[in-house]
Amino acid sequence: MTGLSITALEGIPEVYPGYDLAALIGDAASASPEGVRDGDIFVVTSKIVSKAEGRQVTADDREAAITRETVRLVASRPHPGGITRIVQHRLGLVLAAAGVDNSNTPDGTILLLPEDPDASARRLCLALRARFGAEVGVILSDTLGRPWREGQTDVAIGAAGLHVLLDYRGTADAHGNVLAVSAAAVADELAGAADLVKGKATGRPVALVRGQGHLVLTDLEAGGPAVTARHLVRPAENDMFRLGTDEAYSRGFAAGRASAADGGNSSVDGPHEAPSPESSESARTS
Amino acid sequence: MTGLSITALEGIPEVYPGYDLAALIGDAASASPEGVRDGDIFVVTSKIVSKAEGRQVTADDREAAITRETVRLVASRPHPGGITRIVQHRLGLVLAAAGVDNSNTPDGTILLLPEDPDASARRLCLALRARFGAEVGVILSDTLGRPWREGQTDVAIGAAGLHVLLDYRGTADAHGNVLAVSAAAVADELAGAADLVKGKATGRPVALVRGQGHLVLTDLEAGGPAVTARHLVRPAENDMFRLGTDEAYSRGFAAGRASAADGGNSSVDGPHEAPSPESSESARTS
Numbered sequence: 001m002t003g004l005s006i007t008a009l010e011g012i013p014e015v016y017p018g019y020d021l022a023a024l025i026g027d028a029a030s031a032s033p034e035g036v037r038d039g040d041i042f043v044v045t046s047k048i049v050s051k052a053e054g055r056q057v058t059a060d061d062r063e064a065a066i067t068r069e070t071v072r073l074v075a076s077r078p079h080p081g082g083i084t085r086i087v088q089h090r091l092g093l094v095l096a097a098a099g100v101d102n103s104n105t106p107d108g109t110i111l112l113l114p115e116d117p118d119a120s121a122r123r124l125c126l127a128l129r130a131r132f133g134a135e136v137g138v139i140l141s142d143t144l145g146r147p148w149r150e151g152q153t154d155v156a157i158g159a160a161g162l163h164v165l166l167d168y169r170g171t172a173d174a175h176g177n178v179l180a181v182s183a184a185a186v187a188d189e190l191a192g193a194a195d196l197v198k199g200k201a202t203g204r205p206v207a208l209v210r211g212q213g214h215l216v217l218t219d220l221e222a223g224g225p226a227v228t229a230r231h232l233v234r235p236a237e238n239d240m241f242r243l244g245t246d247e248a249y250s251r252g253f254a255a256g257r258a259s260a261a262d263g264g265n266s267s268v269d270g271p272h273e274a275p276s277p278e279s280s281e282s283a284r285t286s
Numbered sequence: 287m288t289g290l291s292i293t294a295l296e297g298i299p300e301v302y303p304g305y306d307l308a309a310l311i312g313d314a315a316s317a318s319p320e321g322v323r324d325g326d327i328f329v330v331t332s333k334i335v336s337k338a339e340g341r342q343v344t345a346d347d348r349e350a351a352i353t354r355e356t357v358r359l360v361a362s363r364p365h366p367g368g369i370t371r372i373v374q375h376r377l378g379l380v381l382a383a384a385g386v387d388n389s390n391t392p393d394g395t396i397l398l399l400p401e402d403p404d405a406s407a408r409r410l411c412l413a414l415r416a417r418f419g420a421e422v423g424v425i426l427s428d429t430l431g432r433p434w435r436e437g438q439t440d441v442a443i444g445a446a447g448l449h450v451l452l453d454y455r456g457t458a459d460a461h462g463n464v465l466a467v468s469a470a471a472v473a474d475e476l477a478g479a480a481d482l483v484k485g486k487a488t489g490r491p492v493a494l495v496r497g498q499g500h501l502v503l504t505d506l507e508a509g510g511p512a513v514t515a516r517h518l519v520r521p522a523e524n525d526m527f528r529l530g531t532d533e534a535y536s537r538g539f540a541a542g543r544a545s546a547a548d549g550g551n552s553s554v555d556g557p558h559e560a561p562s563p564e565s566s567e568s569a570r571t572s
Contacts, residue, residue, distance in 0.1 A: 002294040002490065004483055010288065075526045086526065094434040143470075147433050147527035148380040149441070150512075150520050151451045151471030153478070165437045184429075185437030186482060192439070193479030196472060196498060197290055204288065212482060226436075234436050240361045240372065241433035244526045248534035249541075256542020 004211030006043075007034055008197045008204040015205075017054035022127030025206050029132075032208070036132040039213020042124070043194035045205035046140040046157055047101060047111060049120050055112040062100060062110055069098035069112060072236070075244025086244065089113065092233035093157060095144050114140065117158025118228040125160035125220065137162030137216045140229070141191035147241060154195035156187035156229045162215045163187075165226040185232060186215055290497030292329075293320055294483045294490040301491075303340035308413030311492050315418070318494070322418040325499020328410070329480035331491035332426040332443055333387060333397060335406050341398040348386060348396050355384035355398060358522070361530025372530065375399065378519035379443060381430050400426065403444025404514040411446035411506065423448030423502045426515070427477035433527060440481035442473035442515045448501045449473075451512040471518060472501055 009028040015021065025044065029036050050056075057065050072088040089098050091113065099113040114120045117140045125138040140158030145151075156164060164187035194207035217227060226232075236242040243251075295314040301307065311330065315322050336342075343351050358374040375384050377399065385399040400406045403426045411424040426444030431437075442450060450473035480493035503513060512518075522528040529537075 002296065002483060003292060004479075005291040006289060006479075008288040077526060147525060148520055149471065149474065150518050151469040151474070153471050153475050155435070183437040184481065185435065185439050188435065188437070189439050189478035189482050192475035193290075193292075193482065195470065196475050196479065197288060232436050234434055239434060240363060240530045240532070241527045243531040243534070245529040245531075245534045246526070248529070248531045249538035252535035252538025252540075253542035253545070254538075255535075256539035256544075257546045258542075259539070260543045260546030 004193075004209060006193055006197050006207050006209050007032065008199075008202075009206045009208060010204065012048070012204070012206055015048040015051040017052065017056070019052045021049060021052045022124050022131070025124070026128055026131045028206065029128075029208060034208060034210065036128070036134050036136065036208075037210065038135045039210070039216050040134065041137040041139060041162060041190060041209040041212055041216065042128065043139045043141055043191055043198070043207045043209060044121075044124065045198060046114055046117060046142045048205045049114045049117070049124075049140055049158075050101075050111045051105075053114055053120065055114060056105065056109040057112065059102060059108050059110050062102070065110065065112060066098040066100050069100065073247075074242065075247055077244075077246075088236060091117065091157070092230065092235075093144075095142075099142060099157075113142065113157065118160065118230055119158075121158035121229070122160035122220070129161070129220070135161070135213075135216055135218055139187055139191055139194075141194060143195070153188075154191040156191045156232060159187050159227070159229040159232075161217050161220055161227075162212075163217070163224060163227060164229060164232055166215070167225065183226075186212075187229065187232060290479075290495060292479055292483050292493050292495050293318065294485075294488075295492045295494060296490065298334070298490070298492055301334045301337040303338065303342070305338045307335060307338045308410050308417070311410070312414060312417045314492065315414075315494060320494060320496065322414070322420050322422065322494075323496065324421045325496070325502050326420065327423040327425060327448060327476060327495040327498055327502065328414065329425045329427055329477055329484070329493045329495060330407075330410065331484060332400055332403060332428045334491045335400045335403070335410075335426055335444075336387075336397045337391075339400055339406070341400060342391065342395040343398065345388060345394050345396050348388070351396065351398060352384045352386050355386065359533075360528065361533055363530075363532075374522060377403065377443070378516060378521075379430075381428075385428060385443075399428065399443065404446065404516055405444075407444035407515070408446035408506070415447070415506070421447070421499075421502055421504055425473055425477055425480075427480060429481070439474075440477040442477045442518060445473050445513070445515040445518075447503050447506055447513075449503070449510060449513060450515060450518055452501070453511065469512075472498075473515065473518060476501075 011028045070087040075086040077084050087098050088094050102110045105111050121138045121140050138160050139156045141154040142157045143152045165183040166186045167183045197207050297314045356373040357376050361372040363370050373384050374380050388396045391397050407424045407426050424446050425442045427440040428443045429438045451469040452472045453469045483493050
């Protein structure tokens with residue numbers, strides 16, 4: 001495997017609720033000079049999946065919509081005109097504003113993430129496999145910020161028909177050393193690569209990756225250790241950055257004061273559990 | 287720009303200190319059927335740059351080497367056989383073990399990151415531009431973990447000759463909405479994409495990306511708003527996750543106890559600055 005190519009599909013129209021996305025993507029792929037082959041991977045901007053699934057809500061409800069999509073407040077920071085909330089989404093993803101998006105939507109509406117992106121990817125994958133008689137994979141991508149680094153990258157929020165993590169544990173290098181890397185997040189790397197050709201606001205929401213067939217599953221039912229985007233989400237309890245720095249400090253401060261009032265009998269044991277947004281307020285104001 | 291291709295260069299030998307990397311990469315590119323054209327981007331695994339630059343140290347010094355490369359401890363966690371340290375590297379990068387690597391190195395040695403990856407990328411870029419008479423870009427990549435998501439991805443730790451961030455601020459979409467995305471971290475997306483064809487432990491440490499010439503600078507001296515990998519590093523003071531959750535909580539706890547002892551006159555204002563491990567104690571006791 002020494003090369004890959006990525007092509008943005010042309011001719012996918014603006015998507016509205018109820019549209020048959022598999023048909024639209026299939027038609028665009030059929031019309032492309034590349035066609036569709038075993039091992040091809042479709043990377044689909046999740047926004048058009050949200051649109052087809054009718055995930056629009058009115059923009060007036062934006063803050064309420066974010067709250068509804070949120071299971072846990074991770075961090076927040078005021079900005080001119082409001083508060084940025086980094087939250088854990090009901091899908092497990094940690095992201096700003098719960099992925100609620102007001103770009104590329106008709107005026108007065110905002111878009112939620114798909115209800116179940118792995119299920120949407122699976123439906124698309126099955127339909128495209130049936131149409132083309134080819135073993136293909138599907139990734140739904142979204143654009144996320146990240147700690148420590150400027151700019152956003154596209155990552156996989158839904159996946160079907162391919163391995164999302166390539167496990168190197170136990171693999172030896174040319175010198176016989178076991179590799180320190182545990183697993184390459186290949187579905188995220190594919191989503192980011194596809195973003196380079198899809199771009200933003202270009203009217204090209206789908207890209208076809210060719211040359212990574214070793215990642216694609218022959219049998220969708222067979223599954224594997226990591227074959228949905230859900231497998232790319234680290235559980236909060238295993239995450240060293242499950243709370244923002246200010247939020248963790250504030251909770252510690254409150255606990256420290258309570259401990260002092262308690263005669264110092266309680267100890268620093270840290271916020272090992274991931275409390276809900278509701279319980280965080282009480283933790284802060286003791 | 288509707289497509290790109292990525293090819294791993296063949297025939298790059300094991301690299302030893304003092305090797306002329308520009309010559310090795312240039313020879314491999316000359317021998318490839320693709321050749322080299324204006325707009326091509328070379329993605330080079332930083333490990334071979336470290337090797338050419340003689341950044342090996344003996345493995346016995348691993349913990350000391352990590353400490354020397356570190357400017358700030360961000361988080362730490364015990365694991366079987368030691369402690370994982372997430373640190374801010376002297377280059378600004380936040381990463382595990384300060385990027386000190388013991389895979390793909392001869393037995394008994396470990397590798398530090400290049401002394402100045404942006405400068406290394408620039409030297410490579412100038413040499414390759416001179417050899418081929420083509421406007422090319424160079425990215426040095428390394429494999430990093432990230433919060434919230436499983437697996438690692440390759441990112442750009444050095445860059446020359448190309449824009450590393452593609453700024454969308456102020457761009458309107460098809461509906462006239464200004465895009466919420468501020469900037470795409472295209473150099474990171476390119477590094478991740480190249481990892482898909484380079485792989486690990488494959489003896490193919492360099493990939494050539496074709497089809498992203500809009501990112502490549504005509505004039506290396508002209509510069510731009512974000513043309514080195516340093517521009518991809520978010521300053522700690524702007525980062526909502528500049529400390530691990532447990533570390534921030536512990537500091538808050540100590541500050542809360544001190545505040546109680548102080549009669550409650552101090553307030554929760556959080557660790558707004560990014561204290562060094564040494565100064566953290568004083569920061570706690572406002």
